[in-house]
Amino acid sequence: MTRNITLTINGKKRSDTVEPRMLLVHYLREVAGLTGPHIACETSLCGACTVHVDGKAIKSCTMFAVQADGREVLTIEGLEANGKLDPMQEAFWNEHALQCGFCTPGMIMTAKQIVERNPQATEAEIRHGLDGNLCRCTGYQHIVNAVKAAAAKA
Amino acid sequence: MATTITTKTETLVGKRIRRREDPRLITGTATYVDDIQMPGMRHACIVRSPHGAAKIKSINIKPAIDLPGVAAVFIGKDTEKVGPVPCGASLPGLRVPHHHILAMDRVYFVGHPVAVVVATDRYIARDAADLIEVDYEPLPTVTDPEKAIAPGAPAVHPEWPDNTAFTYHQDGGDVDKAFAQADVVVKQRITSQRLVPAAMETRGVVAEWHAGDRALTIQSSTQIPHLLRSLLAMMLGLEENRLRVKTPEVGGGFGSKLNVYAEEALMGFIAMKIGKPVKWIESRRENFTCTIQGRGHVDYYEVAAKKDGTITGIKLKLIQDLGAYHQLLTPAIPTLSVLMMPGIYNCRNIRADIVGVFTNAVPTDAYRGAGRPEATHGIERMVDILAAELKMDPADIRRKNFVGNEAFPYTTATGLTYDSGNYGAPLEKALDTVGYKQLREEQKKLRAEGRLMGIGLSTYGEICAMGPSPATPAGGWESATVKIEPSGTVTVMTGASPHGQGEETTFAQIAADELGVGIDDVLVVHGDTAVVQYGIGTFGSRGTAVGGAALYYAIQELKKKIAKYGAMLLGSEDVSFTGGACVDNKTGKSVKLSEIAAASYRAMTLPPGETPGLVATNFWEPPNFTFPFGAHIVVSEVDRDTGSISLKRYVAVDDCGKIINPLIVDGQVHGGVVQGLGQALWEQAVYDDGGQLVTGEFMDYALPKASGIPWIESSHTETPSPVNPLGVKGVGEAGTIGCSPAVVNSVVDALSPLGVRHIDMPLTPEKIWNLVQTGGKA
Numbered sequence: 001m002t003r004n005i006t007l008t009i010n011g012k013k014r015s016d017t018v019e020p021r022m023l024l025v026h027y028l029r030e031v032a033g034l035t036g037p038h039i040a041c042e043t044s045l046c047g048a049c050t051v052h053v054d055g056k057a058i059k060s061c062t063m064f065a066v067q068a069d070g071r072e073v074l075t076i077e078g079l080e081a082n083g084k085l086d087p088m089q090e091a092f093w094n095e096h097a098l099q100c101g102f103c104t105p106g107m108i109m110t111a112k113q114i115v116e117r118n119p120q121a122t123e124a125e126i127r128h129g130l131d132g133n134l135c136r137c138t139g140y141q142h143i144v145n146a147v148k149a150a151a152a153k154a
Numbered sequence: 155m156a157t158t159i160t161t162k163t164e165t166l167v168g169k170r171i172r173r174r175e176d177p178r179l180i181t182g183t184a185t186y187v188d189d190i191q192m193p194g195m196r197h198a199c200i201v202r203s204p205h206g207a208a209k210i211k212s213i214n215i216k217p218a219i220d221l222p223g224v225a226a227v228f229i230g231k232d233t234e235k236v237g238p239v240p241c242g243a244s245l246p247g248l249r250v251p252h253h254h255i256l257a258m259d260r261v262y263f264v265g266h267p268v269a270v271v272v273a274t275d276r277y278i279a280r281d282a283a284d285l286i287e288v289d290y291e292p293l294p295t296v297t298d299p300e301k302a303i304a305p306g307a308p309a310v311h312p313e314w315p316d317n318t319a320f321t322y323h324q325d326g327g328d329v330d331k332a333f334a335q336a337d338v339v340v341k342q343r344i345t346s347q348r349l350v351p352a353a354m355e356t357r358g359v360v361a362e363w364h365a366g367d368r369a370l371t372i373q374s375s376t377q378i379p380h381l382l383r384s385l386l387a388m389m390l391g392l393e394e395n396r397l398r399v400k401t402p403e404v405g406g407g408f409g410s411k412l413n414v415y416a417e418e419a420l421m422g423f424i425a426m427k428i429g430k431p432v433k434w435i436e437s438r439r440e441n442f443t444c445t446i447q448g449r450g451h452v453d454y455y456e457v458a459a460k461k462d463g464t465i466t467g468i469k470l471k472l473i474q475d476l477g478a479y480h481q482l483l484t485p486a487i488p489t490l491s492v493l494m495m496p497g498i499y500n501c502r503n504i505r506a507d508i509v510g511v512f513t514n515a516v517p518t519d520a521y522r523g524a525g526r527p528e529a530t531h532g533i534e535r536m537v538d539i540l541a542a543e544l545k546m547d548p549a550d551i552r553r554k555n556f557v558g559n560e561a562f563p564y565t566t567a568t569g570l571t572y573d574s575g576n577y578g579a580p581l582e583k584a585l586d587t588v589g590y591k592q593l594r595e596e597q598k599k600l601r602a603e604g605r606l607m608g609i610g611l612s613t614y615g616e617i618c619a620m621g622p623s624p625a626t627p628a629g630g631w632e633s634a635t636v637k638i639e640p641s642g643t644v645t646v647m648t649g650a651s652p653h654g655q656g657e658e659t660t661f662a663q664i665a666a667d668e669l670g671v672g673i674d675d676v677l678v679v680h681g682d683t684a685v686v687q688y689g690i691g692t693f694g695s696r697g698t699a700v701g702g703a704a705l706y707y708a709i710q711e712l713k714k715k716i717a718k719y720g721a722m723l724l725g726s727e728d729v730s731f732t733g734g735a736c737v738d739n740k741t742g743k744s745v746k747l748s749e750i751a752a753a754s755y756r757a758m759t760l761p762p763g764e765t766p767g768l769v770a771t772n773f774w775e776p777p778n779f780t781f782p783f784g785a786h787i788v789v790s791e792v793d794r795d796t797g798s799i800s801l802k803r804y805v806a807v808d809d810c811g812k813i814i815n816p817l818i819v820d821g822q823v824h825g826g827v828v829q830g831l832g833q834a835l836w837e838q839a840v841y842d843d844g845g846q847l848v849t850g851e852f853m854d855y856a857l858p859k860a861s862g863i864p865w866i867e868s869s870h871t872e873t874p875s876p877v878n879p880l881g882v883k884g885v886g887e888a889g890t891i892g893c894s895p896a897v898v899n900s901v902v903d904a905l906s907p908l909g910v911r912h913i914d915m916p917l918t919p920e921k922i923w924n925l926v927q928t929g930g931k932a
Contacts (some may be wrong), residue, residue: 021277021500026582035189036182040354041438042169045852076182089180093172096817099825100654101179102405103352108180123865128862134852136354136406137654139889140860 006071009034010078018065018092025049027065028075036076036105040134049107051075053075057113059106059132076105079112088150096142097146099137107143117149123148166663166673170817174673175658176617184403187358187375190433195360196225198434199279200417201269201286203261203443206514206845207308210259210268210288217285218271223278226428227286229269229418230256236423237389239416239479242627243486247547248320251311251512253479255416255423260479263292263514264845265443269418272424278864295514296561297841298477300452302511307780310478310512319476319510320485324492326567326653327503332467336458340539345914346451348475348527348839349832350855351521355405356436357445359418361425370426371398374418377407379651381628382414383683389419392424401681406655408519408829410445411653412693413482413800442850447839448521451488451528457536460504463544463551467503468495470532474510477517479649483524484517484626485510488527491618493568497533498577498615498783505569514845520693522829523616523887527894530614531915534895538611538902539911548611548899553578556613563876570617572781573883579871580807581613584785587867588805590678593789595818601907606792606926607802610900611785612893618810618884619780619877620694631775632696633689634705636665636712638768639754642677642748648699649689651681656699656818656884661705663814664880668709670734671747687771695884698814699780703878704896708772713725715768716762719750732765780875780883784808786827788894788900799835799901801864806892808868811875811883819885823868827888832858833890834897838916905930 006015009032016031028034037060041050044062051060052074079086083089088108091097098104107130114121114129121129127140127148133144178184214702215227239253257268267932269286274281293309301307302317309315331338360373370392376382379399387394404411417434424432436445451474456604458467474488492506523530541551543656556577557564564572593609600607621630633649646665648655660677669676680686689701713731720736721729728739735744757766789803806823813819836856840849849855874881894915901917908930 003322017279026276029189030191034182037183038186038355039188039435040356041331041403041852043438043851043853046320046354076180080181085180092180093176096173096821098179099656100354100404101176101184102186102403102723104179105182112797124861127860127863134354134857134859136352136408136829136857137825139826139828139858139866140863141824141866142821144860 003066003068007068008072020066024063024065024068025060034075034077038102048103048106050109059149081091087153091146091150095142095146097142103135115154119151119154159480165667165668167814173656173659182788184406186478187401190360191325192431195431196272197276197279199283201652203266205292206264207293208261208290208721210872211291211539214287216771218282221282223274223281226272230258237421239337240385240414240483241480245485249314254372255420256863265515295845297513297515299407299473299511299513302513308460310514317512320513322508324506325837328501329505332503333458339458339463340543341456342539342912344453344532344535346449347447348450349837350442350839351408351410353406356441358435359421360420360433362431363425369396372402373402377411377693379681379683381822385414389420390720398684404715406766407653408522408641412520426531446481446517446519450462450518450835453532453562455532455536456561457540463546463554465501465555470506472508475513476510477515479517481517481519485527489549494529496524496566500557501568515841523890527891528615530891534612538899552613573875573877574873576873580785580809584805607902608790608904610788610896610899612783612892612896615781615783616891617779618695619699620696621779623777631773632701632704633773634689634708635687635771636708638751642751646678647686648680648701650697651691655697684778695886699884700776702880704774704877705774707774708770712770715751719754720745722761780877782810782883782888785897790900790904792904797919804864805867808888809871809873810885812881819921822885823889825864827866827893828858830890830893834894834915836916
């Protein structure tokens with residue numbers, strides 16, 4: 001049993017036939033070839049798979065591909081525009097907000113949402129906003145700095 | 155192809171330079187092991203024991219094999235000739251159970267691999283794994299190491315009913331005399347709970363068999379590609395030169411990937427059997443139950459001292475929970491704790507006894523700090539307990555006992571030689587930063603109001619730059635090859651295998667400075683045994699302190715050759731190589747490195763006795779470990795009503811020797827500190843008596859989150875190491891080692907008006923609330 005889905009990913013429309021049980025993150029990674037969203041818990045706790053669906057940050061390991069039918073998906077791969085990094089990507093780089101990099105794509109997608117929702121977010125608000133994304137390397141301090149820096153430029 | 159080689163004058167070592175590995179990571183274009191796709195690739199899913207101990211009566215694989223899309227199923231008897239999973243550590247009388255890659259007739263811990271399904275996609279592989287019927291006869295289990303060595307405990311391995319894998323004894327000085335003559339003796343049982351390393355990327359393996367060449371390629375998320383190749387070749391019965399191990403991007407390790415796992419050999423076995431590439435990606439649940447865990451200590455400390463606070467003797471009885479098997483370094487880890495027992499204090503008399511205990515749990519092994527956090531936690535707690543007993547200030551008792559600056563190199567009672575140190579410097583800086591005197595005044599006022607505020611100190615030392623080869627199980631050197639390409643660009647190949655530590659940047663800084671080229675002209679390559687000369691890997695805070703030194707020496711060798719070519723091209727005998735060019739010291743004429751490189755490969759003429767090309771390799775054997783140190787101070791307040799702890803200040807002053815890149819060092823300190831906070835406050839791998847891991851997911855196992863972390867006020871003192879030419883010591887584990895005792899000392903200090911003297915980690919609100927309710931008697 002399969003279903004046809006049509007969705008827009010990083011500004012490009014595509015249609016595929018998928019099993020209804022296929023997770024969105026597996027669809028993005030293995031069908032659409034976008035391996036930026038990572039899988040690190042499979043239970044929606046770590047946030048490494050975070051992407052935006054219709055402008056909202058969601059964890060793509062706990063959404064089915066068929067649920068994204070007709071919607072717009074933005075992944076880490078869609079942030080760079082005309083060869084220019086997104087300010088949040090640039091801030092993560094400048095502030096050394098990543099080490100092994102595995103949580104980073106999801107972390108950046110969440111960080112963007114924090115600033116979109118609250119451009120004047122305080123440190124406490126930024127930390128609260130990051131709580132759904134786990135990082136084992138950085139201790140979060142440089143991530144907080146990066147979000148602050150990107151917010152200041154927004 | 156045109157290449158611009160920039161000649162630079164600015165020094166890069168010591169600068170906050172953003173990392174060169176980041177562009178691929180922030181754009182989602184890096185390739186981790188699960189990102190690898192190959193034509194015809196199969197997916198493996200492993201069936202694991204749900205029991206802590208059981209006999210396997212039968213396994214029915216037929217329902218799985220019959221499922222469309224399933225390519226193969228293997229069980230223990232199919233893989234019996236593979237392996238065993240190796241233990242690299244050797245101790246006198248060590249009992250080593252045969253560690254099959256798949257269980258034979260018995261399972262020893264929850265998660266023990268029993269069968270493997272190979273299918274065309276990962277969903278089918280999981281479906282099929284559920285169809286395998288294993289008939290188990292459950293057996294009694296033991297997971298608490300103290301219960302395991304008590305008489306009558308269930309035997310983890312029936313052949314060794316006392317569950318004792320080894321005992322180890324070390325004496326230094328005259329400990330009996332020290333205790334006989336002591337004015338005061340303090341004793342305490344201190345635990346260091348089992349922890350889950352929890353790298354954000356779980357383990358994963360892709361194996362590909364090239365039948366025509368009889369060659370196997372294993373891509374694995376590992377910290378040690380070369381050691382993995384040597385050991386996997388043995389396990390699989392393959393010549394070592396037919397096995398290539400590559401590390402794709404590695405998403406964190408913290409010691410958990412400093413290992414050789416059953417699944418790595420199993421995927422090699424499957425690829426060779428089915429003739430197709432196969433991928434296995436560990437689930438998070440598997441990562442909790444089947445990847446090594448850290449710590450697992452029960453320590454009984456006794457400290458002897460004089461009235462003035464001088465520590466004269468330390469005794470330690472260390473019970474190490476090993477789990478059901480030895481992984482690569484399992485039994486060696488607690489011996490590192492013994493080496494670190496005296497910390498940075500001048501105590502000449504020590505006695506340590508380790509009992510290594512089998513339990514029905516996943517093996518413990520190296521996790522960030524590996525034996526040193528446990529030792530540091532122990533000595534730093536004991537120093538505070540002694541200070542409380544003698545009513546001394548915790549800062550004063552530390553000053554009293556520090557190894558003095560004049561004593562270096564200092565040989566410890568445990569046989570180490572500390573390279574260099576200035577132990578008072580970070581302590582004074584940290585006290586100054588935190589405003590210690592005023593804080594103690596404030597504390598008095600708050601206590602008068604009934605508030606529970608604490609100040610906790612930790613002055614730690616650690617063993618880094620693992621290490622001299624005689625002190626390690628598999629060689630402690632590191633290698634580097636430096637190639638000046640014909641165009642003049644520089645390729646560095648390091649035997650270290652970084653996975654987040656930033657050596658693609660720091661090594662480029664070192665090479666750029668030494669060769670006088672721009673950092674963008676340097677490329678650092680690692681993690682492929684077919685490309686990079688043999689190496690040891692990244693662990694034990696050794697990447698820069700050992701691998702960086704190998705790089706430095708390789709460049710020095712190359713510089714001699716560069717100078718000879720420069721002399722030839724300039725027609726001079728008096729040249730120096732500086733700023734990316736050879737300069738005739740008499741005429742001032744110069745020839746650029748790119749021109750020298752071109753001439754060396756074109757080889758129309760050669761300097762006398764020289765060979766073409768500009769390549770040098772160095773295998774550097776360190777003469778000693780390095781010994782970083784530092785002081786951490788935590789200010790905390792306990793809420794009487796909820797037992798919750800709020801950390802008001804975290805001050806970290808670390809001395810990791812010379813700093814190559816302060817931005818990266820800050821990152822290492824922050825990450826290390828937060829892993830220490832995790833142990834101190836939240837994390838604990840809990841096995842119930844039946845052998846079930848009840849904290850088997852992020853839902854139950856509390857990894858530090860952004861909102862729970864205080865701002866870390868990090869700074870440094872710089873005491874160069876004389877062990878290597880860069881003066882670096884290593885920083886990867888410092889934060890983790892320094893942190894946990896500072897936190898616990900702070901909270902114990904907060905609760906000391908209630909009579910609390912010690913609390914075991916993690917400091918959960920429940921534990922604290924009970925202490926507050928019972929006036930410290932929980």
